[in-house]
Amino acid sequence: MAAFKQLVFSGVQPTGNLHLGNYLGAIVNFVKLQSTHDCIYCVVDMHAITVWQDPAELTKATREVTAAFIASGVDPKAHIVFNQSQVAEHAELAWVFNCVARLGWLNRMTQFKEKAGKDRENASVGLYAYPNLMAADILVYRATHVPVGEDQKQHLELSRDIAQKFNNDYKDTIAARGFGDAFFPQPEPLIQGPATRVMSLRDGTKKMSKSEPSDQSRINLTDDPDTIALKIKRAKTDPDPLPDNEKALEPRPEADNLVGIYAALADTSKADVLQKFAGAQFSIFKPALADLLVEKLSPITAEMRRLKDDTAYIDGVLADGSRRAQVIAAETMKSVKDIVGFVRR
Numbered sequence: 495m496a497a498f499k500q501l502v503f504s505g506v507q508p509t510g511n512l513h514l515g516n517y518l519g520a521i522v523n524f525v526k527l528q529s530t531h532d533c534i535y536c537v538v539d540m541h542a543i544t545v546w547q548d549p550a551e552l553t554k555a556t557r558e559v560t561a562a563f564i565a566s567g568v569d570p571k572a573h574i575v576f577n578q579s580q581v582a583e584h585a586e587l588a589w590v591f592n593c594v595a596r597l598g599w600l601n602r603m604t605q606f607k608e609k610a611g612k613d614r615e616n617a618s619v620g621l622y623a624y625p626n627l628m629a630a631d632i633l634v635y636r637a638t639h640v641p642v643g644e645d646q647k648q649h650l651e652l653s654r655d656i657a658q659k660f661n662n663d664y665k666d667t668i669a670a671r672g673f674g675d676a677f678f679p680q681p682e683p684l685i686q687g688p689a690t691r692v693m694s695l696r697d698g699t700k701k702m703s704k705s706e707p708s709d710q711s712r713i714n715l716t717d718d719p720d721t722i723a724l725k726i727k728r729a730k731t732d733p734d735p736l737p738d739n740e741k742a743l744e745p746r747p748e749a750d751n752l753v754g755i756y757a758a759l760a761d762t763s764k765a766d767v768l769q770k771f772a773g774a775q776f777s778i779f780k781p782a783l784a785d786l787l788v789e790k791l792s793p794i795t796a797e798m799r800r801l802k803d804d805t806a807y808i809d810g811v812l813a814d815g816s817r818r819a820q821v822i823a824a825e826t827m828k829s830v831k832d833i834v835g836f837v838r839r
């Protein structure tokens with residue numbers, strides 16, 4: 495396999511309030527990776543419209559997610575931050591991938607089944623083809639590493655299958671153009687930390703999600719300290735004290751979730767948290783968790799609030815990021831066109 499320059503890419507949808515799952519599963523790792531890799535972070539507005547979005551809300555949410563990235567510590571000057579629809583090459587490569595991916599592959603995607611629900615015939619074609627656009631998002635930069643939450647693992651595997659099939663279908667022109675045996679890398683998922691799947695505060699078997707109707711099920715990055723404390727106080731738990739080992743957490747999804755959240759926020763392991771709180775009742779652990787949440791999230795919330803009203807600054811970041819992203823994406827698309835056999839200027 496040809497050698498590829500290491501590059502990180504990931505995206506977040508502007509489909510409503512960002513929550514603790516998005517933060518711990520993805521954004522915390524975005525920030526960490528900046529010290530070791532070149533990173534491209536994208537607000538994926540084209541993915542958002544696979545389910546209808548109010549246009550004014552979409553614009554607002556795009557700026558809010560950008561503000562959340564920056565407030566959390568993403569550096570838009572040293573790295574690239576932009577919104578997907580400003581770089582048309584994502585859609586262009588997605589079309590080529592629509593022709594590489596197989597129907598059978600997409601039929602296996604559990605997220606489509608969950609989101610389309612029973613009314614499958616009425617789901618948008620975009621929702622079905624979403625994983626092909628996601629593969630294009632990553633591969634238009636020939637990115638090698640993708641920090642995501644656990645729920646995106648299956649889509650990442652599909653991106654790898656698409657890259658491999660493209661490399662195989664076009665192996666002769668890839669070699670003839672001097673790219674060796676592979677034009678696209680096999681992007682690796684980076685699913686890291688003790689909170690790769692943050693669960694609902696109301697049901698430890700369901701993931702925390704933006705589209706869950708109950709706001710009590712999640713901590714939003716915009717929640718104030720009182721709201722955070724109340725949501726944690728009301729979070730579903732069981733009557734037992736915390737155990738002294740991780741194995742004993744396995745049959746207790748709600749307890750496991752809260753311990754995982756604490757560990758991720760404190761940048762430690764679940765084992766360390768259990769050492770500290772073994773034998774403690776939730777009446778002790780929950781206030782400690784709420785305090786830690788407020789301590790870690792308050793500065794981010796305050797900075798987000800300040801930034802999101804400065805639309806000139808946010809739009810400037812996205813415009814600058816888009817221009818820099820497009821330089822890389824356009825280079826990839828030129829080669830893709832040559833490899834596929836499209837005549838170009």
Ligand code: AQP
Nearest residue numbers: 506507515516519520642643690691692702703704705
């Ligand atoms: N509960 C979660 N735990 C850990 N990571 C999570 N992510 C999402 N939920 C959790 C990660 O956050 C990143 C951005 O997600 P997204 O906005 O692109 O899409 P999503 O996974 O569809 O997010 P939601 O909140 O669940 O939205 P809805 O309700 O619309 O489906 C991704 O890296 C994701 O893994």
